[in-house]
Amino acid sequence: xxxxxxxxxxxxxxxxxxxxxxxxxxxxxxxxxxxxxxxxxxxxxxxxxxxxxxxxxxxxxxxxxxxxxxxxxxxxxxxxxxxxxxxxxxxxxxxxxxxxxxxxxxxxxxxxxxxxxxxxxxxxxxxxxxxxxxxxxxxxxxxxxxxxxxxxxxxxxxxxxxxxxxxxxxxxxxxxxxxxxxxxxxxxxxxxxxxxxxxxxxxxxxxxxxxxxxxxxxxxxxxxxxxxxxxxxxxxxxxxxxxxxxxxxxxxxxxxxxxxxxxxxxxxxxxxxxxxxxxxxxxxxxxxxxxxxxxxxxxxxxxxxxxxxxxxxxxxxxxxxxxxxxxxxxxxxxxxxxxxxxxxxxxxxxxxxxxxxxxxxxxxxxxxxxxxxxxxxxxxxxxxxxxxxxxxxxxxxxxxxxxxxxxxxxxxxxxxxxxxxxxxxxxxxxxxxxxxxxxxxxxxxxxxxxxxxxxxxxxxxxxxxxxxxxxxxxxxxxxxxxxxxxxxxxxxxxxxxxxxxxxxxxxxxxxxxxxxxxxxxxxxxxxxxxxxxxxxxxxxxxxxxxxxxxxxxxxxxxxxxxxxxxxxxxxxxxxxxxxxxxxxxxxxxxxxxxxxxxxxxxxxxxxxxxxxxxxxxxxxxxxxxxxxxxxxxxxxxxxxxxxxxxxxxxxxxxxxxxxxxxxxxxxxxxxxxxxxxxxxxxxxxxxxxxxxxxxxxxxxxxxxxxxxxxxxxxxxxxxxxxxxxxxxxxxxxxxxxxxxxxxxxxxxxxxxxxxxxxxxxxxxxxxxxxxxxxxxxxxxxxxxxxxxxxxxxxxxxxxxxxxxxxxxxxxxxxxxxxxxxxxxxxxxxxxxxxxxxxxxxxxxxxxxxxxxxxxxxx
Amino acid sequence: xxxxxxxxxxxxxxxxxxxxxxxxxxxxxxxxxxxxxxxxxxxxxxxxxxxxxxxxxxxxxxxxxxxxxxxxxxxxxxxxx
Numbered sequence: 001x002x003x004x005x006x007x008x009x010x011x012x013x014x015x016x017x018x019x020x021x022x023x024x025x026x027x028x029x030x031x032x033x034x035x036x037x038x039x040x041x042x043x044x045x046x047x048x049x050x051x052x053x054x055x056x057x058x059x060x061x062x063x064x065x066x067x068x069x070x071x072x073x074x075x076x077x078x079x080x081x082x083x084x085x086x087x088x089x090x091x092x093x094x095x096x097x098x099x100x101x102x103x104x105x106x107x108x109x110x111x112x113x114x115x116x117x118x119x120x121x122x123x124x125x126x127x128x129x130x131x132x133x134x135x136x137x138x139x140x141x142x143x144x145x146x147x148x149x150x151x152x153x154x155x156x157x158x159x160x161x162x163x164x165x166x167x168x169x170x171x172x173x174x175x176x177x178x179x180x181x182x183x184x185x186x187x188x189x190x191x192x193x194x195x196x197x198x199x200x201x202x203x204x205x206x207x208x209x210x211x212x213x214x215x216x217x218x219x220x221x222x223x224x225x226x227x228x229x230x231x232x233x234x235x236x237x238x239x240x241x242x243x244x245x246x247x248x249x250x251x252x253x254x255x256x257x258x259x260x261x262x263x264x265x266x267x268x269x270x271x272x273x274x275x276x277x278x279x280x281x282x283x284x285x286x287x288x289x290x291x292x293x294x295x296x297x298x299x300x301x302x303x304x305x306x307x308x309x310x311x312x313x314x315x316x317x318x319x320x321x322x323x324x325x326x327x328x329x330x331x332x333x334x335x336x337x338x339x340x341x342x343x344x345x346x347x348x349x350x351x352x353x354x355x356x357x358x359x360x361x362x363x364x365x366x367x368x369x370x371x372x373x374x375x376x377x378x379x380x381x382x383x384x385x386x387x388x389x390x391x392x393x394x395x396x397x398x399x400x401x402x403x404x405x406x407x408x409x410x411x412x413x414x415x416x417x418x419x420x421x422x423x424x425x426x427x428x429x430x431x432x433x434x435x436x437x438x439x440x441x442x443x444x445x446x447x448x449x450x451x452x453x454x455x456x457x458x459x460x461x462x463x464x465x466x467x468x469x470x471x472x473x474x475x476x477x478x479x480x481x482x483x484x485x486x487x488x489x490x491x492x493x494x495x496x497x498x499x500x501x502x503x504x505x506x507x508x509x510x511x512x513x514x515x516x517x518x519x520x521x522x523x524x525x526x527x528x529x530x531x532x533x534x535x536x537x538x539x540x541x542x543x544x545x546x547x548x549x550x551x552x553x554x555x556x557x558x559x560x561x562x563x564x565x566x567x568x569x570x571x572x573x574x575x576x577x578x579x580x581x582x583x584x585x586x587x588x589x590x591x592x593x594x595x596x597x598x599x600x601x602x603x604x605x606x607x608x609x610x611x612x613x614x615x616x617x618x619x620x621x622x623x624x625x626x627x628x629x630x631x632x633x634x635x636x637x638x639x640x641x642x643x644x645x646x647x648x649x650x651x652x653x654x655x656x657x658x659x660x661x662x663x664x665x666x667x668x669x670x671x672x673x674x675x676x677x678x679x680x681x682x683x684x685x686x687x688x689x690x691x692x693x694x695x696x697x698x699x700x701x702x703x704x705x706x707x708x709x710x711x712x713x714x715x716x717x718x719x720x721x722x723x724x725x726x727x728x729x730x731x732x733x734x735x736x737x738x739x740x741x742x743x744x745x746x747x748x749x750x751x752x753x754x755x756x757x758x759x760x761x762x763x764x765x766x767x768x769x770x771x772x773x774x775x776x777x778x779x780x781x782x783x784x785x786x787x788x789x790x791x792x793x794x795x796x797x798x799x800x801x802x803x804x805x806x807x808x809x810x811x812x813x814x815x816x817x818x819x820x821x822x823x824x825x826x827x828x829x830x831x832x833x834x835x836x837x838x839x840x841x842x843x844x845x846x847x848x849x850x851x852x853x854x855x856x857x858x
Numbered sequence: 859x860x861x862x863x864x865x866x867x868x869x870x871x872x873x874x875x876x877x878x879x880x881x882x883x884x885x886x887x888x889x890x891x892x893x894x895x896x897x898x899x900x901x902x903x904x905x906x907x908x909x910x911x912x913x914x915x916x917x918x919x920x921x922x923x924x925x926x927x928x929x930x931x932x933x934x935x936x937x938x939x
């Protein structure tokens with residue numbers, strides 16, 4: 001395409017079809033259909049992406065047979081349609097309108113720099129809205145996509161307008177900003193506007209399409225490999241305790257980048273299907289043989305963007321200062337800009353700023369490595385070739401050394417980037433011993449070996465020993481056969497009738513490949529996140545980060561709301577009394593005692609059986625209305641079924657408090673609960689009974705808070721932990737004592753209850769994604785039984801119900817209204833079965849009422 | 859081949875492609891997308907062009923449009939003379 005946007009003479013766009021061209025089109029459309037099926041079979045990305053893929057396929061078929069002059073407008077219309085389909089009409093129209101506003105500002109008939117100032121002003125207002133400081137009349141769901149479409153492309157567009165690189169047209173510009181795959185991918189490659197237009201049908205159309213198919217297939221494979229690594233190899237920093245585990249941690253951290261390269265291949269591959277003959281976004285980056293080579297291979301579009309807007313302008317400006325100075329400053333500007341712009345991107349996608357020093361350290365170290373490599377290349381230019389050099393044993397050895405050195409260095413850097421802090425990373429390094437020293441020494445040694453061998457290779461070349469390798473050829477039908485066969489094979493592998501016949505290793509791998517959920521580590525982090533308000537997810541944790549990016553504004557931990565009152569002691573905080581607020585989309589009220597419940601007198605009525613419900617956020621009822629909590633429903637059901645003269649009714653007092661489990665419940669029991677003179681204490685337990693007390697103790701020790709209970713203080717001494725250790729290290733040291741702490745806590749609760757004539761009841765509450773008893777749950781249940789609790793197990797309460805129907809949201813595992821109703825039904829049923837143990841007599845009707853009609857009367 | 863193109867071609871062969879057959883470097887050989895000109899080489903080429911032909915190349919002109927092939931480079935030089 002020439003500068004005015006017309007197709008160049010070399011473009012080959014078919015406008016009439018013969019048998020050969022039709023067969024090619026069918027071959028390509030058929031492969032595209034297989035890829036759409038793969039997206040569905042393996043649940044690649046979201047359901048919205050599947051819908052988009054179907055739309056893209058239909059669009060491709062129509063687009064490919066349209067006359068050329070209609071294709072760009074059709075692509076633009078299809079892109080806008082994709083926004084309306086994925087986001088809905090209202091939100092989609094807002095997005096489109098806001099985008100048109102920004103584009104319109106670029107074309108105002110005023111001085112260029114005044115336009116820039118206007119755009120910056122509008123963007124600043126948007127930023128205030130994104131940060132929640134100004135209210136916007138449109139849905140917050142717009143921001144990640146609007147940001148993704150405009151945050152970088154607007155800069156490129158303005159740059160190209162300024163330098164008159166291309167004359168924009170309406171269709172071209174709309175197609176550029178709203179391009180079809182972007183609505184599903186907030187993280188999107190930074191596509192250059194000139195390149196987007198210049199390489200439009202600049203090659204035979206079927207060759208462009210086939211490359212698009214190859215890249216989309218490659219993207220899907222990358223995403224499946226990512227799942228394999230994500231579910232099977234990722235380690236938590238707390239699990240790193242040797243050179244082997246550190247290597248696994250570092251390797252897995254770097255390999256997780258497959259998710260980004262997979263998404264980008266999918267996105268750009270889809271664009272090729274509409275004639276945009278763009279170049280690769282990534283090129284064998286795991287095989288980079290130097291740091292400049294790494295920079296040029298990984299996220300090539302980002303590199304081009306930084307070169308165009310930052311590097312070349314700086315280098316041209318500093319031309320007179322000499323090569324060394326201009327390279328040094330140019331590279332520093334690029335990497336500093338990359339660090340800052342990544343945080344700018346994070347802001348638009350997530351709504352908060354993430355600018356951390358160890359993040360900056362990563363970019364600073366990489367900048368130094370690239371600068372050193374660049375200066376080395378100035379003196380020792382890398383070999384370039386027109387025909388492609390053949391692989392001799394010497395060349396292989398040199399490249400292998402350099403590639404291994406680069407790979408190890410980048411893995412080490414990536415492990416730093418993936419850690420929560422520099423201190424955490426150094427702590428992990430400290431556990432690697434001699435092996436760690438060898439790991440850090442390996443790259444310079446390998447680079448040294450490659451440097452020593454280099455003169456030998458050059459001598460061979462000078463002696464005429466170089467052999468010209470044959471140039472690669474693109475063979476269309478071979479590519480079709482390979483991609484189609486591989487796609488069909490993957491689709492078949494997804495069928496249980498097929499994969500169950502394979503060896504166990506293959507079955508595990510395949511099952512992992514279609515596991516779209518969080519891995520065990522992230523499930524724990526997700527729970528810890530909303531219990532311990534740890535929402536600051538490391539940006540390398542793409543799975544959890546993307547989940548959190550879907551959270552609407554205000555969907556925080558309760559501890560981050562005005563409803564929480566901090567305490568300086570081990571309890572950390574408590575729920576404020578007399579609250580009336582919205583929390584996670586539901587109204588929440590507390591009484592004068594700070595319970596999420598109706599008002600109760602401190603003195604218990606004589607004819608009432610009072611139950612104190614102790615628990616964390618599920619008992620508290622996070623995300624459901626007051627009358628929907630299982631505690632409320634359970635109380636109502638008890639009162640509907642009371643029989644006999646022993647009690648006129650029941651009271652269930654909701655002492656549920658977010659993040660309060662284990663030791664904190666023991667403190668609350670003694671400090672507050674017994675004042676209400678309960679007849680029974682129902683302690684609602686989770687699997688987190690084994691982990692949260694450890695986390696709380698670790699943080700409290702680190703924060704210098706007084707540790708309660710002599711037994712616990714002695715245990716800390718025994719574990720060899722102290723305040724000056726990192727929280728993670730304290731946690732690791734205390735983990736072996738988790739069960740002992742749980743057992744001791746349960747024994748104390750039972751002793752306290754029995755000393756007061758209170759019935760101690762222990763109830764296991766599963767998470768919404770728990771379908772069967774785990775080993776830990778069984779151990780906790782037995783521990784509670786031995787401690788002396790009456791044990792009520794609701795472990796299989798959710799069986800037969802999918803998690804998506806029970807959880808509040810994809811990013812929040814707390815039970816929704818249905819989940820609470822199931823809990824109430826199940827609790828009533830087991831209490832009814834064991835009412836003599838709980839109440840000391842029969843107090844409920846002989847058979848449970850059909851609980852489908854269970855309702856709260858609170 | 860014109861004088862301008864020949865001079866640029868010789869520079870590229872000497873600086874970046876020692877040992878390559880001159881006939882392999884044609885008017886349409888992709889220099890940037892083909893990996894012959896990276897950022898360091900591009901700056902060296904720009905310096906050569908400016909000093910040899912007495913023109914000034916701007917930062918926004920250091921791209922595939924203007925330096926992508928020998929033909930593109932010749933067109934850039936001609937447009938500035």
